[in-house]
Amino acid sequence: xxxxxxxxxxxxxxxxxxxxxxxxxxxxxxxxxxxxxxxxxxxxxxxxxxxxxxxxxxxxxxxxxxxxxxxxxxxxxxxxxxxxxxxxxxxxxxxxxxxxxxxxxxxxxxxxxxxxxxxxxxxxxxxxxxxxxxxxxxxxxxxxxxxxxxxxxxxxxxxxxxxxxxxxxxxxxxxxxxxxxxxxxxxxxxxxxxxxxxxxxxxxxxxxxxxxxxxxxxxxxxxxxxxxxxxxxxxxxxxxxxxxxxxxxxxxxxxxxxxxxxxxxxxxxxxxxxxxxxxxxxxxxxxxxxxxxxxxxxxxxxxxxxxxxxxxxxxxxxxxxxxxxxxxxxxxxxxxxxxxxxxxxxxxxxxxxxxxxxxx
Amino acid sequence: xxxxxxxxxxxxxxxxxxxxxxxxxxxxxxxxxxxxxxxxxxxxxxxxxxxxxxxxxxxxxxxxxxxxxxxxxxxxxxxxxxxxxxxxxxxxxxxxxxxxxxxxxxxxxxxxxxxxxxxxxxxxxxxxxxxxxxxxxxxxxxxxxxxxxxxxxxxxxxxxxxxxxxxxxxxxxxxxxxxxxxxxxxxxxxxxxxxxxxxxxxxxxxxxxxxxxxxxxxxxxxxxxxxxxxxxxxxxxxxxxxxxxxxxxxxxxxxxxxxxxxxxxxxxxxxxxxxxxxxxxxxxxxxxxxxxxxxxxxxxxxxxxxxxxxxxxxxxxxxxxxxxxxxxxxxxxxxxxxxxxxxxxxxxxxxxx
Numbered sequence: 001x002x003x004x005x006x007x008x009x010x011x012x013x014x015x016x017x018x019x020x021x022x023x024x025x026x027x028x029x030x031x032x033x034x035x036x037x038x039x040x041x042x043x044x045x046x047x048x049x050x051x052x053x054x055x056x057x058x059x060x061x062x063x064x065x066x067x068x069x070x071x072x073x074x075x076x077x078x079x080x081x082x083x084x085x086x087x088x089x090x091x092x093x094x095x096x097x098x099x100x101x102x103x104x105x106x107x108x109x110x111x112x113x114x115x116x117x118x119x120x121x122x123x124x125x126x127x128x129x130x131x132x133x134x135x136x137x138x139x140x141x142x143x144x145x146x147x148x149x150x151x152x153x154x155x156x157x158x159x160x161x162x163x164x165x166x167x168x169x170x171x172x173x174x175x176x177x178x179x180x181x182x183x184x185x186x187x188x189x190x191x192x193x194x195x196x197x198x199x200x201x202x203x204x205x206x207x208x209x210x211x212x213x214x215x216x217x218x219x220x221x222x223x224x225x226x227x228x229x230x231x232x233x234x235x236x237x238x239x240x241x242x243x244x245x246x247x248x249x250x251x252x253x254x255x256x257x258x259x260x261x262x263x264x265x266x267x268x269x270x271x272x273x274x275x276x277x278x279x280x281x282x283x284x285x286x287x288x289x290x291x292x293x294x295x296x297x298x299x300x301x302x303x304x305x306x307x308x309x310x311x312x313x314x315x316x317x318x319x320x321x322x323x324x325x326x327x328x329x330x331x332x333x334x335x336x337x338x339x340x341x342x343x344x345x346x347x348x349x350x351x352x353x354x355x356x357x358x359x360x
Numbered sequence: 361x362x363x364x365x366x367x368x369x370x371x372x373x374x375x376x377x378x379x380x381x382x383x384x385x386x387x388x389x390x391x392x393x394x395x396x397x398x399x400x401x402x403x404x405x406x407x408x409x410x411x412x413x414x415x416x417x418x419x420x421x422x423x424x425x426x427x428x429x430x431x432x433x434x435x436x437x438x439x440x441x442x443x444x445x446x447x448x449x450x451x452x453x454x455x456x457x458x459x460x461x462x463x464x465x466x467x468x469x470x471x472x473x474x475x476x477x478x479x480x481x482x483x484x485x486x487x488x489x490x491x492x493x494x495x496x497x498x499x500x501x502x503x504x505x506x507x508x509x510x511x512x513x514x515x516x517x518x519x520x521x522x523x524x525x526x527x528x529x530x531x532x533x534x535x536x537x538x539x540x541x542x543x544x545x546x547x548x549x550x551x552x553x554x555x556x557x558x559x560x561x562x563x564x565x566x567x568x569x570x571x572x573x574x575x576x577x578x579x580x581x582x583x584x585x586x587x588x589x590x591x592x593x594x595x596x597x598x599x600x601x602x603x604x605x606x607x608x609x610x611x612x613x614x615x616x617x618x619x620x621x622x623x624x625x626x627x628x629x630x631x632x633x634x635x636x637x638x639x640x641x642x643x644x645x646x647x648x649x650x651x652x653x654x655x656x657x658x659x660x661x662x663x664x665x666x667x668x669x670x671x672x673x674x675x676x677x678x679x680x681x682x683x684x685x686x687x688x689x690x691x692x693x694x695x696x697x698x699x700x701x702x703x704x705x706x707x708x709x710x711x712x713x
Contacts, residue, residue, distance in 0.1 A: 004635065013695050045697025107381040116565070116637065222695060336391075337705040358699035 007221030013049070016226040021051045023233050029055045029185050030232055031178070031321055033171060034192035035062030035350060036220050042354040044222045054229065057185070057321030058351035060174055060274065061192055063139040064091040065315070065350040068273040071167040072097040074302040075136050078165065079105045079112055081300065085128060087121040088136040089143075090114040094337075098307050118150035118164070125154070125162040134296045137164040141195045144168055144285060145259035148266035151287070151294050163296040166287050169272055171195050172203045173283035179211040183322060188232040190218040190225070193247040198263075200255025204243045212241050219247040266291060276316030276344070315344040318351050325355040332356060389599025389645075390704030394608075413612055414535050415457040415595065418527060426527035428463035430454060433520040439482065441560035443552075443571030446519060447489035449647060453598070454523035455497045455576040460594045460650065462533035462585060463525035465578050468494075469503040470521045475514040486517065497576035499523075530589055537592040538613035542681040543659040545652045547580065547666055548573070548674040550602050551630040554644030558633070568629045575648030580669045584652065587665040593653035596646065600704040603642040605651060606689045607703040617689045619679030619701075643704045653681065 006012070032038060038058045041047055047056055060066050076097045079086035086102070093102040093112065106112040111131075115121050118135050125133035137147040147164065154162040171192055178186060191204060196217045208215045214235035218228025228246040235242050245251055263285070272284025287295045297303045317323040325331050325344070335345050337353050344350035385392040402411060409417045416430035434450045444452075450470060458465035470490070474483065494501060502524075556572040558564055577596065584591060593613070597605035602624070610617045626634075626641045634641050648671060654662055659677060666672035679692075689701040 008694060010695050043699065044693050044695050045699050046695075048697040049695065103383045103385065104381060107383045116563075120565075337702075357702055 004221065007219070007223040008044075009223065012223050013226060016223060016230055017049050020054070020226065020230050020233055023230065023237055024051050024053045025237060027053045027055070028187050028233060028236050029057055029321075030188045030190060030229060031057040031059045031186045032190040032218070032225070032228075033059035033061040033175060034190075034195070034220075035059075035065065036194070037190060037192070037218065037225055038062070038351055038354050040220050040222065040225055042358040045358070046222055046225055049226075050229070054233065056229075058318070058354070059178070059321065060277065061140065061171065061195075062344070062350045063143070063169060064089075064095060065344050066169060066274040066277070067092070067095065067138050067167050068275050068307075069098060070273060070305060070307045071138075071165070072101075073307045074297060074305050075165055076100055076102065076105055077302050077305060078134055078296060078300045079110045080108070081132075083131050084300075085111045085113060085124055085131050085133045086136070087113050087115045087118075087124060087133060089116075089138065092136055092138065118147050119153065122150050122153050122157070122159070122162060125159050126157070129161060131161060132299070133162050134300075135162070135164045137166045137168065140169055140171055140192070141198045141263075142192075144263045144267065145198060145256070148262045151266050151291055152262065154294055155291070160293075163294045163299045164287070165296040166267070166285070167272070168267065168285035169274065170269075170283050170285065171199075172207065173280050174274070175204075175215075176207055176211075177277075177280045177283070178320060179207070179213065181320065183320070186213065186321060188213055188236050189215040190228045190232065191215050191243075193217055193219040193224070193251055196245075196247070196251045196255065198256050198259050200253050200260075201243060201245065201251065202253055202255075208241045208243050214241050215243045217243070217245040217247050217251050219250065276318075277320065278316075315352070318344050325352040328352070385705075387599075388704055390604050391702075392705070393600075394703070412534065412536070413608070415460045416463065416523065416525070418461055418463075418534075426463075428458050428461045428465075428523075428525040428527055430457035430523040431520065432457055432523075433518065435515065435518050436557065437515050438560050439486065439516055441572055442556045444556075444574035444647070445486060445489050446517060447486035448493045449574050450519040450521045451490050451493035451497060451499070452574050452576045452647060454521040455493075455499055455578050456596045456647075456650070458523040458525035459576075459578040459581040460533070460596055461525070461527060462531040462581065462591065462594065463527040464582065465497065465499050465523050465525040467500050467502045467524045468521050469505075470501055470519055471505040472507070473514050473518040473520075474506065474508045475516050476508055476511040478516055483517065486519075493576060497578055499578075528585065528589075531585060531591075533591050533594050535593055535595060535609050535612035536614075538609055538615050538617070538653045538681050539592060539655075540615060540681050540683045541656055542592055542653045543656045543677055544606075544617065544619065544679045544681065545654065545659065545663055545666065545675055546602070546624065546678045547577075547650045547652070547672040548648075549625045549627045549630065550597065550646055550649060551626060551634065551641035551644035553647040554601070554639075555630050555633050557645070564633060564637075568633050570627065570629050570633075573646055573648035575671050577648065577650055577671055580650070580666065580671045583665055583669055584662060588654060588658040588662050590658060591652055591654050591662075594650055596650050598647060599645050601641070601643040601645060602651070603640075603689065603701045604703045606701070609651075609653065610689050611687045613681075614686050616682045616685050616687075617679060618682050618692065619689070620692045621694050622692075623676055623678045625674055625676055642701065656680075 121135040216228045216231045267285035270286040344352040416428040419427040552573040666675035
């Protein structure tokens with residue numbers, strides 16, 4: 001646990017809090033884009049330590065929460081098929097589709113397996129040649145390299161029984177989408193450290209410039225997050241729309257080049273529908289046409305499934321920072337982690353689930 | 361402005377209640393299990409004894425003897441894991457369920473459901489392990505049953521055990537007895553069993569070296585009772601972990617439980633695995649730990665007694681009982697902030713990143 005406890009050290013936390021308090025002179029709204037950061041903030045109660053001038057807005061950076069209803073319905077359709085082993089990151093099993101979730105499919109006999117890595121799905125495919133193995137490739141830029149690697153591995157192994165249902169999302173277009181909204185209240189951003197570890201942060205200066213917001217690359221431990229907030233506040237107070245890196249032990253400006261190359265090899269940029277928000281242009285990655293034979297949407301002919309969120313819970317507004325989970329009348333009563341009404345209650349990284357677990 | 365707009369035009373999609381089929385989460389020991397018990401079992405089979413919601417039912421016989429009876433099914437997969445196996449688990453689980461009412465466990469029964477094709481040697485090994493655990497705990501198996509089901513209808517071997525014990529005079533230990541001012545003692549590190557089983561399932565992809573803590577706690581409990589017969593609550597935090605068990609007690613006793621993160625002992629490898637996989641140790645299963653809730657004046661002596669027993673050598677005080685908010689468990693974090701700890705909700709799932 002070395003190199004982890006240091007970043008949870010109460011003494012250091014208090015020093016940074018003091019610096020933040022000394023720097024702030026007026027009200028500021030800062031968004032942490034990443035669900036992992038929301039989770040940490042709630043888990044450690046960091047917002048309780050901050051001066052009241054600072055409001056943290058929880059962003060749409062939970063890949064489980066923003067995967068579209070349509071994509072969930074496609075997953076449910078494929079997972080129900082006989083002779084299919086459907087593999088997924090654990091969090092996705094609870095996400096409600098139009099009428100069911102993956103748990104219900106499993107209770108009805110579907111073979112659904114939780115994997116920690118898409119490469120585990122490849123192993124399952126190798127050991128079950130008489131079955132079709134499908135991996136639910138969701139996530140931001142963080143999971144993309146491993147997911148891309150699984151496609152390349154399947155190809156090099158000549159596996160014909162492996163495919164991926166790809167629903168990748170990208171952070172920078174979402175940041176731009178939020179900032180360009182006429183209702184935008186976000187004055188500064190904590191950028192997602194692990195996304196930047198892969199992609200670098202060369203895309204951000206243009207955004208910071210265009211929308212006049214400071215952006216700080218931020219990690220996930222208490223001291224990391226507070227340092228990110230401190231740098232953002234200092235920039236805000238001095239009207240400096242700079243991109244700075246508060247997570248330099250992990251992130252470089254260029255990012256991880258081999259990982260980026262692998263992503264480029266397998267995926268191309270497409271428009272993507274976000275649950276609760278709608279389509280954000282160029283905000284997703286899909287499989288390149290040369291990998292059509294690994295594209296589960298094509299293999300199982302589910303491409304035409306269209307689902308519309310018949311009516312929205314306020315997840316969309318929460319994901320845009322326009323509401324807090326407490327503002328929802330269903331929060332904690334009809335809507336709980338066992339029976340999530342909306343995506344933000346489903347994943348432990350979702351804003352509603354974080355509030356429910358730690359503030360109920 | 362926002363407040364005004366909140367309740368307009370909001371109608372959420374219908375929740376998925378899982379009322380038509382049983383899902384794995386119904387067996388997690390967490391909220392779904394509780395809902396199932398409240399919705400299905402209590403309305404038809406409920407009575408004063410069953411609805412007390414403790415690990416064993418306490419029956420007052422006309423003779424003045426108080427009998428404790430428990431039942432537990434064991435379906436662990438794989439059958440063998442570092443530190444234990446299904447046989448040791450079955451005996452210890454039952455011994456502990458009886459012990460948590462303060463009763464002395466004396467006898468148990470066991471029903472075996474065997475899958476066609478199970479190796480004789482596996483069964484022999486499990487039975488030998490049960491024999492050893494029964495000797496260690498000083499309990500006798502007094503009735504048994506064996507059924508065999510077709511291949512594919514069970515996962516090798518399931519064991520259901522019933523425990524019988526006698527509650528000593530003047531002992532009244534129940535989940536509903538926690539009182540404001542009481543102190544909470546935990547008998548050692550948490551999460552060991554959960555991690556050992558995950559590792560045995562090859563779900564970690566690496567070796568943590570952690571062994572299950574599965575152990576019979578009856579001797580520890582009898583030593584505790586000899587020191588202090590005013591124990592208010594005893595509970596072993598099995599499925600659903602420390603967090604779920606404390607929530608059960610907070611609800612049964614209608615009090616608030618306040619624990620301190622810094623005081624909860626977790627072995628570094630257990631913490632490391634949890635960090636990596638996105639689990640929380642407070643939700644991981646334990647099979648050889650107990651929580652004792654006692655009046656503050658007895659706490660120091662009791663702690664010493666517990667620390668002198670090998671199954672309680674790492675006992676620590678982790679918190680206190682306060683009045684409000686009733687039915688909740690609060691955790692004081694290492695940074696001095698406070699957050700709510702809820703029951704495990706459904707099946708335990710790793711976080712994505």
